[in-house]
Amino acid sequence: MTKPLDRVLGARLPDPPAALRRGPFGEDAFPSPLHTERRASRVGVWLGVGFVVCFLTGLVSHLVQNPPGWFYWPASPVWLYRWTQGTHVAVGLALIPLLLVKLWTVYPKLFAWPPARTPAQLVARLAVLVLVGAAVFQLLTGLLNLAKWYPFGFFFTTTHYWTGWIAVGAVLVHVGALAPQIRRGLARRGSPAAVVGLDEDDAARVVAVDEAAEHAAVSRRAFVLTAGLATGAVALTQWGQTVSPLGQVSVLAPRIPGVGPQGLPVNQTAQRAGVTETAVDPAWRLTVDGPTRLSLTLADLQGMTQRTERLPIACVEGWSSNADWTGVRLSEVLEAAGLAPDTEVTVESLQTGGLYRVATVSPPHVRSPKTLLALRLNGEELALDHGYPLRLIAPNRPGVMQTKWITRIAPGTGGIGS
Ligand SMILES: Nc1nc2c(c(=O)[nH]1)N[C@H]1C(S)=C(S)[C@@H](COP(=O)(O)O)O[C@H]1N2
Ligand SMILES: [Mo]
Numbered sequence: 001m002t003k004p005l006d007r008v009l010g011a012r013l014p015d016p017p018a019a020l021r022r023g024p025f026g027e028d029a030f031p032s033p034l035h036t037e038r039r040a041s042r043v044g045v046w047l048g049v050g051f052v053v054c055f056l057t058g059l060v061s062h063l064v065q066n067p068p069g070w071f072y073w074p075a076s077p078v079w080l081y082r083w084t085q086g087t088h089v090a091v092g093l094a095l096i097p098l099l100l101v102k103l104w105t106v107y108p109k110l111f112a113w114p115p116a117r118t119p120a121q122l123v124a125r126l127a128v129l130v131l132v133g134a135a136v137f138q139l140l141t142g143l144l145n146l147a148k149w150y151p152f153g154f155f156f157t158t159t160h161y162w163t164g165w166i167a168v169g170a171v172l173v174h175v176g177a178l179a180p181q182i183r184r185g186l187a188r189r190g191s192p193a194a195v196v197g198l199d200e201d202d203a204a205r206v207v208a209v210d211e212a213a214e215h216a217a218v219s220r221r222a223f224v225l226t227a228g229l230a231t232g233a234v235a236l237t238q239w240g241q242t243v244s245p246l247g248q249v250s251v252l253a254p255r256i257p258g259v260g261p262q263g264l265p266v267n268q269t270a271q272r273a274g275v276t277e278t279a280v281d282p283a284w285r286l287t288v289d290g291p292t293r294l295s296l297t298l299a300d301l302q303g304m305t306q307r308t309e310r311l312p313i314a315c316v317e318g319w320s321s322n323a324d325w326t327g328v329r330l331s332e333v334l335e336a337a338g339l340a341p342d343t344e345v346t347v348e349s350l351q352t353g354g355l356y357r358v359a360t361v362s363p364p365h366v367r368s369p370k371t372l373l374a375l376r377l378n379g380e381e382l383a384l385d386h387g388y389p390l391r392l393i394a395p396n397r398p399g400v401m402q403t404k405w406i407t408r409i410a411p412g413t414g415g416i417g418s
Contacts, residue, residue: 041185089318290337358415
């Protein structure tokens with residue numbers, strides 16, 4: 001066989017030190033009938049689909065929170081973001097066992113020497129390195145974010161977003177570079193040579209390896225079953241964050257629907273936001289900076305027409321929960337201040353720091369009759385932790401943009417969502 005890379009490099013690559021090729025790093029460590037192109041390709045398809053789903057749903061979430069000029073995000077259906085973000089987190093978690101399974105099926109290849117025999121192989125192996133690195137990084141940081149544990153020194157959202165692009169790019173290079181192997185692996189049994197132009201030797205080798213694996217039928221079935229169960233179990237523990245009956249099994253879900261003050265989980269508490277005194281101060285007012293400047297007391301707001309809407313809080317961390325919210329329509333408050341009922345506005349919290357103290361409400365959401373400045377939750381006055389005295393609740397919007405402890409509304413953009 002010709003070895004173009006060897007020619008470029010002059011001599012044969014030296015073997016790596018024997019000390020590094022021992023135990024789990026040896027080429028023949030963990031022999032298994034499951035180290036086949038067939039297994040690797042099939043698991044790879046699921047993994048690839050999962051990563052693309054995570055990428056697209058993640059992109060949606062990023063665009064909603066950092067909308068460029070061309071981006072339009074509607075106010076209905078009210079459950080859309082709840083669904084895309086729930087999918088993002090559930091699929092991401094299910095990918096963790098799936099990635100481990102995939103690494104297992106290709107284990108011997110990770111330590112193959114020489115690392116590449118052709119430039120194409122070199123690209124493919126470098127892509128694998130980037131791919132595995134980015135995939136592990138995404139799944140790990142995503143998982144830690146769910147647990148609200150930030151041992152890393154960077155801002156989660158930005159890093160997770162950009163690494164998503166790297167991961168998806170590496171998936172594309174990987175699939176492109178390994179297209180023949182993947183096609184072979186996905187082909188019906190018995191016809192690998194016919195699928196791509198393999199030479200006789202390679203074809204015979206692939207058939208032999210795959211047949212040996214297929215004969216280990218119990219092992220194969222057990223493998224598929226175990227991988228499927230592990231992946232499903234992880235997904236289930238996450239869906240419990242959204243589907244109440246599953247709350248019981250949601251060991252990986254830090255928040256459970258129905259658990260929290262007024263039957264709703266709390267993300268940031270009033271204590272941590274530092275608003276325990278300002279929020280209950282009788283001097284609290286809602287200021288609206290319109291042509292008519294409004295300064296409304298709690299009683300003023302309670303005296304306006306009250307509306308009730310059933311809307312979810314859909315946190316970017318994947319948990320979500322429906323609740324009945326009662327309060328005044330944002331558009332009606334703006335109209336009272338002389339602002340058009342679809343003016344883009346910024347809502348501002350009593351909170352003095354933090355990334356989510358200010359948020360932009362874009363025209364589709366300002367216009368929506370379902371967008372409320374809520375005073376009540378599930379039939380009771382808002383709990384302090386849920387944003388007393390006044391919070392925003394709008395349809396089809398990430399939890400981070402449902403600002404609590406509101407004290408001021410002004411036209412224009414600011415904070416998250418602008
Ligand atoms: N002022 C302010 N509002 C905020 C936050 C915050 O940190 N500060 N957190 C947001 C996040 S991340 C979520 S998920 C929702 C959760 O609302 P809840 O705590 O009432 O369930 O509130 C949002 N509103
Ligand atoms: Mo959130």
